[in-house]
Amino acid sequence: MSNLNISTISKTFGSQQVLNNISLDIADRSFVALLGPSGCGKSTLLRLIAGLEHPNGGQIHLDGQDITRLPPERRDIALMFQSYALMPHMTVFENVRFPLRMKDSAPKSEQAEHVRNALAQVQLDSFADRYPRQLSGGQQQRVALARAIVAEPKVLLLDEPLSNLDARLREDMQVELKRLHRKLDLTTVFVTHDQTEALALADQVVLMNKGIIEQIDTPERMYARPRTVFAAKFIGAANVIEIELRDIAGERCGVLNDGTVLDPSPDVELPAGRYKFMLRQEAIIFNPKGKNTVRLEGTIETQNFLGSVTRSIIRIGNQKISAVTPAKNTPVDGSQVTFGWNLPDFLPLQD
């Protein structure tokens, strides 16, 4: 069991409030992403969990034990640094054995067994005698991973685990991390600024912005139902469309900036006023049919062919809407088009 409970944590550096009253429960064996732009406080939160920083207020509990003031080496939490922090003067084997050597009083042969197991987990068994500088970046990272799991910590923390790898290696490592998490059943928290990484790896995404948590959700829900304008823009690409809700002839209608009335009107119960709505690029349909479908006239202003899909920028009045549609069903650049979306795809956002 390793439940991590973070309650009302605040952290300031000088006059700067980096974390503002954060509460977060991380369930046993979950894979959690702390996601946000740089400066949102996600790395500080990770360092607080690790014990490398101390909060100005609030508590952190691990399995019911208050660890807020516990030094890092007594928390049973391992951290893999973004730079890997491998000891350059030690072999792979010595690097991975280091935590055991520091903490464990087990005999050397038993430690060696643990080291070999950890190296096998990351498929580096045959590299034990090499030095870190003799390994590729991806291999160095797997050494760091083996070193983090060798002492069987209760919680594994990863700081930007994929940011130092090239694109192809990054995909391999995503698969690898997911496999390892499933196999070890280890509560894992990682920090990333890359939303695709968070969506691909985590089963729980914690979206942070300016020292607060914007939204906590599964990747699927986070993508489908972002609550705020920030979440909609940060997770995947989205159109944010401003409309006015007002009553026309006794009926609540959505009106675009240029006066176009949406038909049917958005399926929401909100008082009259101006609102921002999200519309995913891929939710747009050309030549829509059906009852619950909004239909509008516009012009394709520019188009980018992206292989399997095409991105079109559609102009309607002074509004630009970006659409991503299957390449073969997309009308040509410059043409007048009828387009629309299914009613449930048009979601109101909070500011």
Place this chain on the structure above:
Amino acid sequence: MVGGVPYGVKLLSVVLVAAIAIFMLVPLMVVIGSSVSASEFLVFPPRGLSLRWYGEVLQSDAYLSAAKTSVQLALVTVVVSVAIGTSAAIALTMFRFPGGSFLSALFLSPLILPSLIFAIGLLMVFSAYADGPSFTGLVVGHVVITLPYVIRTVSAALADMDPHLDEASRMMGASWWQRYLLVILPQCRTGMAAGAFFVFNISFDDAVVALFMRAPDVETLPMRIYSSLEFSPDPSVAAVSTIMIGITIVLVLVLNRVFGLARIM
């Protein structure tokens, strides 16, 4: 070559580089040349060819004991200077503390301050508070003038270190002394070696501090060479100097082989 540089500028730079090389190498050539002279006097070009002055030097008690003193002095200075300099470099690069930048400037000041002034002060301090100049006094003087080199080379090595190494070892349960001994100190190795090389050379070569801190019973090799030149200028001086050049070259080659000079300088 860089394109678009006028011909005159190119010519000037070639001439300058050649002139610098000549001024660096010619004095060495003259010294080495006169050391193999068969003549009784220090002259260039050499008259006749002979290794007799090398024989004289290697049999001279004055030179040998001066060399022994110089090597002892240089070795003690290396140990003390590298120990203090490495500790200072670790403290100055790894921690932020009040007065840190002042201390850093103070430690590096012997590079800028004329060593003559420092030597006079040192002499006065040792005359007032100790029994005048001594071997210990020379060690103190040499440690002060060599410290900046160790601090610079070790700081450079630490600057290359992964900044998270210390935190990572802490998270893995290393106590403070384990962090220093097993993690940080090994990262200083190349810097310490380069620093030790500088310290040895500067201490072995120093004439200014040694001149002021000259004690009756302590004579270093540079002092010996200086008095020989003053009182009996025969080619043995050149022979000693050539041996010193040779030792330096060997040291450089060894250091380059073990650590790679490009990495540490």
